[in-house]
Amino acid sequence: MLLLDKPLGMSSTAAGQRVRRLLRIDKVGHVGSLDPLASGMLPLCLGEATKLAGEILEGDKVYRFTISLGAATSTGDREGEIIETQPVPPLDPAQIALVLAGFVGESLQTPPMYSAIKQDGQPLYRLARAGKTVERQPRPIRIECLELLGQSEPHTLDCRVTCGKGTYVRVLAEDIAHKLGTVGHVSLLRRERVAPFESAQMVDLATVEQCARQGVPLTLVGLSEAVAHLPLVRLDEAGARRISQGQEVVVPGLAPPMDQVLRLEDASARFLGLGRVAGVGRIAAKRLVRQGSHE
Numbered sequence: 001m002l003l004l005d006k007p008l009g010m011s012s013t014a015a016g017q018r019v020r021r022l023l024r025i026d027k028v029g030h031v032g033s034l035d036p037l038a039s040g041m042l043p044l045c046l047g048e049a050t051k052l053a054g055e056i057l058e059g060d061k062v063y064r065f066t067i068s069l070g071a072a073t074s075t076g077d078r079e080g081e082i083i084e085t086q087p088v089p090p091l092d093p094a095q096i097a098l099v100l101a102g103f104v105g106e107s108l109q110t111p112p113m114y115s116a117i118k119q120d121g122q123p124l125y126r127l128a129r130a131g132k133t134v135e136r137q138p139r140p141i142r143i144e145c146l147e148l149l150g151q152s153e154p155h156t157l158d159c160r161v162t163c164g165k166g167t168y169v170r171v172l173a174e175d176i177a178h179k180l181g182t183v184g185h186v187s188l189l190r191r192e193r194v195a196p197f198e199s200a201q202m203v204d205l206a207t208v209e210q211c212a213r214q215g216v217p218l219t220l221v222g223l224s225e226a227v228a229h230l231p232l233v234r235l236d237e238a239g240a241r242r243i244s245q246g247q248e249v250v251v252p253g254l255a256p257p258m259d260q261v262l263r264l265e266d267a268s269a270r271f272l273g274l275g276r277v278a279g280v281g282r283i284a285a286k287r288l289v290r291q292g293s294h295e
Contacts, residue, residue, distance in 0.1 A: 001049050001056075001221040003194075005202040006034050006042040016044055018205065022212040031056045032194060033116060037079050040191035041202055048223070048289040055227050055261060055274065059195035060144060060164055065186050067157045067173045072183035074128075075114045076170030086182045088155050093148060096157065099179045100146045103172065108138035112171050141167045156187065196228050197221065223289060224271035230263040231256065233275065233283060240266040243275065249283045261286060 006015050012033040020028040029050040031043040040063075045053050070088045073080035111117050113128035117136070127134060142164035149158040157176070161169065170186050177184030192199050203219060211218045239249040243264065256262075256277050264272040264283075273288035 001223070001226050002044045002046060002203060002208070002218060003197050003201045003221060004042045004044050004208070005204040006039055007205055008039045009036055011036050012042055015042060015205070019044055019208055022208055023218075029053050032061065034191060035077065035079075035189070037077050037186075038189040038191060040189075041194050041197065041199065042191075043194055043197065043221075043226075046220070049226065051287040051289060052223060052227055052274065055230065056194075058165060059197075059229065060162055061167075061191060061195070062160065062162050062193040063169050064149070064158070064160045064188075064190045064192055065169050065173060066152070066188035067159065067176060067184045068187040069155045069157065069177055069180065069182050069184040071185060072174065072177075073185040075185075076112050076168075076174055077186040077189070080114070080185070084183050089181045091180060093151075096148050096180070099176060100148060100159070102179065103146050103176070104143050106140060106142050109141045109166075109168060109171055109175075110138045111136050112168055114170075115168065139166055143167065143172075146172075160192075196225070222271065224263060224265065227263050227274065230261055230274070232263045232265065234265045234267065234269070235272070236267050240264075240272060243272065243283065243285050244288060246285055248278055249275075250281055251283055252281055254281050254283065264288075 002019060004015060004019060006012065012030045016028045016030045023046070025046050027047055027050050029045045031045060031053050034040065034042050043056060070085060071082050072084040074083050111124070113133055114125045117124050119134055144162040146161045147159065149160055152158055161172065169189055173184055173186045201221060208218065233251060233254070235243060235249060242249050254277065258277055260277045262275045262277065262283060264275045266272055271289065274286040275283045276286045278284040
């Protein structure tokens, strides 16, 4: 996997395709889309790693974002047209911190119209661009931490949020503004981290281009590290051979929940792929990778 520091103004798909062409790889898939107006960590699954994308999506994400208060836009960010303005009441850091604390924990969030969620086979953003609004069902989200970093201007709030899968920061920013007695939109958004990866592991597009041009190896993330949050089961030589042939493997004493996803390695700690609990003491293959793809 490559942890790309996606630049502003480029879609996630375009960034992935650019990397695919530079590295001359058949398959590249991104994990968790970033809007063109957002920058930061975009995990790219290269080749066999695309088989693991669904599991990597489960990791918590950290965003730094700026809320511009007093104006709401059609898209919830600065890319949209201003659709409403309201005065901004006097605010102090203690009051803001109290409002932010109210968002921590589990809650329901209504997805925005400008999102890739599909309804009747159509992405919502296409309906929104056609001037249509449809009812959206609220979805459960989880916010671990939400903090005020500062106020760069009188009517802007610089914040950082650690949140679970499916959280829309644009909607969060709008909801924060409403709780503060006004309206608002996201004017800056950067994804700093996607668990379990660290921000220091990111590589920008200029570095990818330079390494591709000079033939210098890139710093990549191993597949086992990408799913390090999953329970590890290490198989002996016979077990590794059986699982690679699509057969179930008996592991005495194994009793996690049925269908629990597992990270599989052989006796030499070589990553084999993903397995699942098929019964008490039994593992079946879920997503295996070709040998050599763990490098």
